[in-house]
Amino acid sequence: MISVRKVSHRYDKQVVLDDVGLTLPVGQLTSIVGANGAGKSTLLSVISRLLRPETGTVFIDDLDVQSAGDDAIARRLAVLRQDNRVTARLTVVDLVRFGRFPYSRGRLTPEDHALVDEALDYLDLQPLRDRFLDQLSGGQRQRAYIAMILAQDTDYILLDEPLNNLDMKHSSSMMTLLRRAADDLGKTIVLVLHDINFASCYSDHIVAMRDGRVVVQGTPREIMQREVLREVFDMDIHVQDLHGVRLGIFWTTGAPVGPGPLAPEPGEVGQPAVTVG
Amino acid sequence: MRAVHLVIAVAVLVLGSYVSLGIGAASSVGVADLFPPSAQEWHLLATSRIPRLLAILMAGASLAVAGLIMQRITANRFVSPSTSGTVEAAVLGILVATMFFNSTSLVVKMLIAIVTAILGTMVFLQMLQRIQHREGIVVALVGLMYGGVLAAVTTFVAYQRDMVQYLDIWTTGSFSGILEGRYEPLYTVLVVGVVGYLFADRFTVIGMGESFATNLGLNYQRILYTGLIVVSVMAAVVVVVVGAIPFLGLIVPNVVTLLMGDNVKKVLPVTALAGAGFVLACDVVGRLVIHPYEIPVATIAGAIGGVVFIWLILRSARGAAV
Secondary structure (H helix, E strand, O other): OEEEEEEEEEEOOEEEEEEEEEEEOOOOEEEEEEOOOOOHHHHHHHHOOOOOOOEEEEEEOOEEOOOOOHHHHHOOEEEEOOOOOOOOOOEHHHHHHHOOHHHHOOOOOHHHHHHHHHHHHHOOOHHHOOOEHHHOOHHHHHHHHHHHHHHOOOOEEEEEOOOOOOOHHHHHHHHHHHHHHHHHHOOEEEEEOOOHHHHHHHOOEEEEEEOOEEEEEEOHHHHOOHHHHHHHHOOOOEEEEEOOEEEEEOOOOOOOOOOOOOOOOOOOOOOOOOOOO | OOHHHHHHHHHHHHHHHHHHHOOOOOOOOOHHHHOOOOHHHHHHHHHHHHHHHHHHHHHHHHHHHHHHHHHHHHOOOOOOHHHOOHHHHHHHHHHHHHHHOOOOOHHHHHHHHHHHHHHHHHHHHHHHHHOOOOOOHHHHHHHHHHHHHHHHHHHHHHHHOOOHHHHHHHHOOOOOOOOOOOOHHHHHHHHHHHHHHHOHHHHHHHHOOHHHHHHOOOOHHHHHHHHHHHHHHHHHHHHHHOOOOOOHHHHHHHHHHHHHOOOHHHHHHHHHHHHHHHHHHHHHHHHHHOOOOOOOHHHHHHHHHHHHHHHHHHHHHOOOOO
16 A cells, blocks of 8 residues: 655745645556646655655555665565656666566576566567667557566556657557556556546546645546546546546537537537547 | 677787787897797796786776766766766876875875866766756767866966976876886776676666666665766776876777677676777787887877767767667
8 A cells, every 4th residue: 555644845945745645555556647747746756765755754555665775665666757768778688687676686586587588478578678778669668668667576566657658559558558467467556647538448546636736536437527627637628428438528628529428518518529630 | 798709809809918918119029939938038028018918908998897887877978087077187186196295106196096086077977967968979078178177277287387298197198108016006997897897787777867776776876976986996097007098988888888788787898808909909009100119009099089989979960879
């Protein structure tokens, strides 16, 4: 269980986290959503001890992330920040092997090698294992980093905007894969996402932030509602229920797209389906 | 890197070393005279040519490895001891040692040069952490300018004391002064090199960025400074004993990592061999061109290294990977 207690943080007097308290469930996929500057990435950094907040504490199970040893945390929680910049020409397999560093300190045991191979298999990277990172496409590279995170074999996986720079196809296969990791491997996964529809379709739990505070959290069904989304994003978003999956139509200004199972709200009736660009 | 490559590299280096032993101002001892040497020939070898060869190998290997580590921990291909003020700070240290400690001892010079090299490089790293665009050539330009400022200070002070000529010994590296009893401090680099190798994986990890390193349970700053000390000691020791050899720490690791990738543990041994081989070749050329006189190794390395450096810049300007 991840528990965030009374966390506040400022960058140059600008409050980015304002007394955040939060408990995230184990074994589930949680998405943190919100507008730019809402504090999502900062919160993720604080949870993963990449950033020490001005006040407040974060516990991963019984570990205080600020005071527990670096190694202890590294075996419990893995975090990936998205910059997708390749600073070193490593091969895929070398990168994934670094996932075992918290355990092996660079001297890999046969068991480490087995876990590395498993992670490569899981992400379908065996054919690319000896390629350099800068020879891969953005999606392949992303998979390589995720494989490293899986090789790290932690209960908790935190990813900051894992869909950045990915096209639609790679975005959805990445989300499918993360969903699978939560379901098959029992991982607790926390993502920062920009796209509420990916959050809605793939998460168990959504945390919505605004101005450094958690505005609301709950199941996708609870969050994907017009009033809630207006509160979070300050935007009028029409929500459509598609066979039980809730989608926010945010690329039109609140206009409904076709008659849907959700009851139209007063004043909206009569707007026909529109072509959207 | 397959083992066969390593064997070939070692074989080439051994052959080059053999040639190197057979060349010198004393033409009575040539390549053909080495098996077996007479007592007199052995004396020449033991006091001059073998020390020189060992100095060449150690200096070349350590400067190349220093460059490799520096490139990795700063995640920038254009950072090296000679493009970050390290070498200039070491020369300044030698001047300080000579002026204030009136020291003729190599060891005292070395210790002070190590301290100034560490401080000088630390200042550069501080500047680096404040630069927005940490990739690419801008960093090298900043480093060259910074080194230029340090060198200017050194020259100014030396000029006041009429010591400019004296400093030439260190600003232009040469092996011609290496004799038995004049190079032994260089063995320090072997010890430091082992430390560097033990930290190889950590250097690779911090080269991937601070959050990447933290995620794997590593203390980024601590490893950064460990690397800084390893690099500064290596560079300072070489400067004190041999003098500055320009571009070596920049081009050798660049060419090696271009072929073999950036995993420090994998490429460090090859980088050391390549650095040793490069300096050996430069030295042999320098001794042959105007035989029986010689051209300092720094001049030869500068001429070759400059061309390779320009090629590397053009390559990165074309937007080649990393």
